[in-house]
Every structure is written in structure tokens, then in C-alpha cells.
Amino acid sequence: MIMSNLALRKTEPAFGADLVETSVSDRSLASDEVEIEVLAAGICGSDLHAFAWDKGYEFMRPLLPVTIGHEFCGTVRGLGDAVTDDRSLAVGDQVVCWPTVPCGACWACQEGEPLGCEARRIIGLHRDGGFCARVRVPAANCLAVPPGMPPDVAALAEPLAIAIHAADLAEFKAGSRVVVLGPGPIGLAAAWIAAQEGARVLLVGLDDSQRLKLARGMGIEDVADLSEGSLADHVQEAFGGKVDRVIEATGAPASVEDGLLVLRPRGVLVAAGIHSGQCSIDLADFVRGKKQIRGAHDTTERAFRRAIDLLDRQGDALGRLISHRLPLRDALRGFELARGKTAMKIILYPNEIPGET
Ligand SMILES: [Zn+2]
Ligand SMILES: [Zn+2]
Known part of the structure; x- marks a missing residue:
């Protein structure tokens, strides 16, 4: 059976994406894949x-067109022949997807270190992802969520x-002084986790009054806006000195430079933003300060399972990260909103929005 499948696809190596009607393939599922609604x-x-x-x-250029989207939850509708019980997946299960597909062949993969894979492919960037009604992904990338967890x-x-x-890589302790740069979904979630674990947290934005207000509503008491003073001044005011850890989630290269300046000797800066430019570091200060920069990208199975567990136990609090809910057909409006600083997490619904008729 061929079904219609509205999808948000990157079709051209240029600004934008297109909502297109695709058809769900009638080829049989690959043996290691599942089909997700x-x-x-x-x-x-x-x-x-x-x-x-x-x-x-x-890197996407030769792969286009690609359906984007990798943060999705759905229902398993089909299982490939070789999908066995070891992932304990069954038709009807509600799952989320870890979008990284390691190559399985390189040195890192052979060593059981898939995070170090140099040929990993991302669902929703290298291959079709979840801004569509149906997607096929490797079963190994699916993690079941508890029954009844709201899909959003x-x-x-x-x-x-x-x-x-990113918070794990920062290796802070209860009582550590932690600055999180960037109050988007990753920065806010990292700040929330650090606060839950007993760190003293300052969350910093730039012209970000709305998102910082949301953060306060989620229990991050110390927030600062760089439109009202420098990072160094805000850090001095909040902590009376430099900090033990900086978690950067802005994607603005200058924030790495600024973050290093407020980091105490032997402190750690975790860079989690995706930066389109370069930054310059005062290497003498960096070396004499015995500082470390760690790149955080992707995640671990442990962190993924912890995320599901946290959402199960504290879904009401974490659900406040969702600022907008839109049908997939309004995806382009969603992207416009997401590019501004008023939205936090925008959820698209390919099928229907629960509670709406
Ligand atoms: Zn993502
Ligand atoms: Zn590999």
C-alpha cells in the first residue's frame, strides 16, 4: 500500500526547506529497520x-533531498525481519529515536566507542528523519518510552x-559554580540538570528576556542578560569570583572566549553549541590557567536512558520547555518562530495534535 506522507524536506543546497507530499515506500522494510508513525x-x-x-x-549536499527532523516520538508500525527481541520492540510500542547511526566498522565502533565513530550518520541530516508521518529507522536506534508518556x-x-x-562532560559537583551560556533548549536543560544536582547555576542570555523568564519559571533562579552588563560583571555579582565550570550552548564563537575568561584555573568549559565561525583564545592565559575545553556533541545511551527516566518522573516540569505546538503543515511558520528568541522548543505534529479535532 502506498500512503501519502507530508514531509519537510531539504531539497536544495540553499536557504529553506520544502513541505512536499512524498509517498511511503511500498518496498519491504530493511531487515534491521522499524517503521514509525x-x-x-x-x-x-x-x-x-x-x-x-x-x-x-x-555535507548534506550530495544527500539531498532529505527529510529533516531527529527529535521525534512515534509508534512502531512495522518491524524488519531481523528485528529481534533484544531491543524489546513490538508493533504498537511508543519509541523515541537516538538519531546517530554509527558505521559499525571503524576502529571506534569496533572498540565499542560509537561516540568516536568518524563515519557516523545522523537520521534527519544524512538520511530521512522525522518531520513526516512515517519514517523508517534502524531498530537499534529506538528506545521505548513508558506507556502513557505524552508524545510531545x-x-x-x-x-x-x-x-x-554536556552536563556529564562538565563533571561538576554539588556546590560547584556553573555558568551556562545560552538559554535555548539545550542550555536551559543543562542549567536545570545542574541545579537539580545541587550546583550553583547562573544562566546567561543576550536580549533573551522571554527565555530567561521561562527559565526562572522552571526554577533557575539566577539568570542574567548580557544586554545589561558584561559576563564578567554578572559572574562577579553572582559568585564573587570566577566559576568552576562553563557550559556553552550558544553557537556564538565569542561566547567560548568570554566563557574562558570567567573560568577559574583548572576549570572546564564544555562547548555544546554548533559554531559556524572560529574563535581566538588567549593561549597563554589558557595554558597558565591549566584550563580545559571539551567538545560535547551527541550523547550516550546512559544519558538517553536518564533523559527518558527524568521525563517520566518530571515530565510536567520539563514539559515547560515546549513553547509552541503546530501541525507539520505549518512547519515553515515553526521555523520562523524557532529562529527568533521568543520560542523555546517547538513541536510539530505530522498527524494530529492531541486534543484538537
Ligand atoms: Zn537535536
Ligand atoms: Zn564507526
Whole structure:
């Protein structure tokens, strides 16, 4: 049976994306794949970069057209022949998707370190993703969520897992002084996790009054806007000195430079934003300060499972990250909203929005 399938696709190596009617393939599922009916899919910063055709996304050019979207939750509708019980997936299960597909063949993959894979492919960037009604993905990338978890909340699992991994890399302790730069979904989630774990957190934005207000509503008490003073001044005011950890989630290269300046000797800066430009670092200060920069990208299975668990236990609090809910046919409006600073997480619904008729 061939079904119609509205999809948001990157069709051209240029700004924008297109809503197109595709058809769900009538070829049989590959043996290791599952077919998912997408219930809810979040717009991510990397979707925005791909949409805007920012530097760093040229790798997509030979792969176009590609259906974008990688933060999705859906229902398993079909299983490939070789999908066995070890992932405990069954038709009807509600799942989320870890979008990274490691190559399985390189040194890192052979060593059981898929995060180090140099040939990994991302669902929704290298191959078709979740801004559509039906998507086929490797079963190995699916994680079941508890029955009854709202699909939009479940769709937060992927970005939350990214934030948890960034926070893990920062290795802070209870009482650590942590500055989080960038109050978007990843920065806010990382700040929320750090606060939950007992760190002293300052969340910083730039012309970000609305998102910082939302952060306060989620329990991040200390927030600062760089339109009202420098980072160094805000950090001094909040902590009376430099900080132990900086988590950068802005994608603005200058924020890495600024973050290093407020970091204490032997402190760690975790860079989690995707940067389209370069930054310059005062290497003498960096070396004499014995500082570290760690790149955080993607996530780990542990962090992903923790994200699902947190959403199960604290879905009401974390659900506040969702600022807009739109049908997939309004995806372009969603992208416009997401490019501004008033939206937090925007969820697109390929099929129907629950509660709406
Ligand atoms: Zn993402
Ligand atoms: Zn590999």
C-alpha cells in the first residue's frame, strides 16, 4: 500500500526547506529497520542550521533531498525481519529515536566507542528523519518510552539527552559554580540538570528576556542578560569570583572566549553549541590557567536512558520547555518562530495534535 506522507524536506543546497507530499515506500522494510508513525517531532538548532544552509552543513549536499527532523516520538508500525527481541520492540510500542547511526566498522565502533565513530550518520541530516508521518529507522536506534508518556514530552528525550551529556562532560559537583551560556533548549536543560544536582547555576542570555523568564519559571533562579552588563560583571555579582565550570550552548564563537575568561584555573568549559565561525583564545592565559575545553556533541545511551527516566518522573516540569505546538503543515511558520528568541522548543505534529479535532 502506498500512503501519502507530508514531509519537510531539504531539497536544495540553499536557504529553506520544502513541505512536499512524498509517498511511503511500498518496498519491504530493511531487515534491521522499524517503521514509525511519527506523533510529535521537535525543531532542533541543527534543523535551523540545515534549514538556513549555514556553514558546516555542506555535507548534506550530495544527500539531498532529505527529510529533516531527529527529535521525534512515534509508534512502531512495522518491524524488519531481523528485528529481534533484544531491543524489546513490538508493533504498537511508543519509541523515541537516538538519531546517530554509527558505521559499525571503524576502529571506534569496533572498540565499542560509537561516540568516536568518524563515519557516523545522523537520521534527519544524512538520511530521512522525522518531520513526516512515517519514517523508517534502524531498530537499534529506538528506545521505548513508558506507556502513557505524552508524545510531545517524549520528543524532548533527544535534546534532554544532549544536555545531560554536556552536563556529564562538565563533571561538576554539588556546590560547584556553573555558568551556562545560552538559554535555548539545550542550555536551559543543562542549567536545570545542574541545579537539580545541587550546583550553583547562573544562566546567561543576550536580549533573551522571554527565555530567561521561562527559565526562572522552571526554577533557575539566577539568570542574567548580557544586554545589561558584561559576563564578567554578572559572574562577579553572582559568585564573587570566577566559576568552576562553563557550559556553552550558544553557537556564538565569542561566547567560548568570554566563557574562558570567567573560568577559574583548572576549570572546564564544555562547548555544546554548533559554531559556524572560529574563535581566538588567549593561549597563554589558557595554558597558565591549566584550563580545559571539551567538545560535547551527541550523547550516550546512559544519558538517553536518564533523559527518558527524568521525563517520566518530571515530565510536567520539563514539559515547560515546549513553547509552541503546530501541525507539520505549518512547519515553515515553526521555523520562523524557532529562529527568533521568543520560542523555546517547538513541536510539530505530522498527524494530529492531541486534543484538537
Ligand atoms: Zn537535536
Ligand atoms: Zn564507526
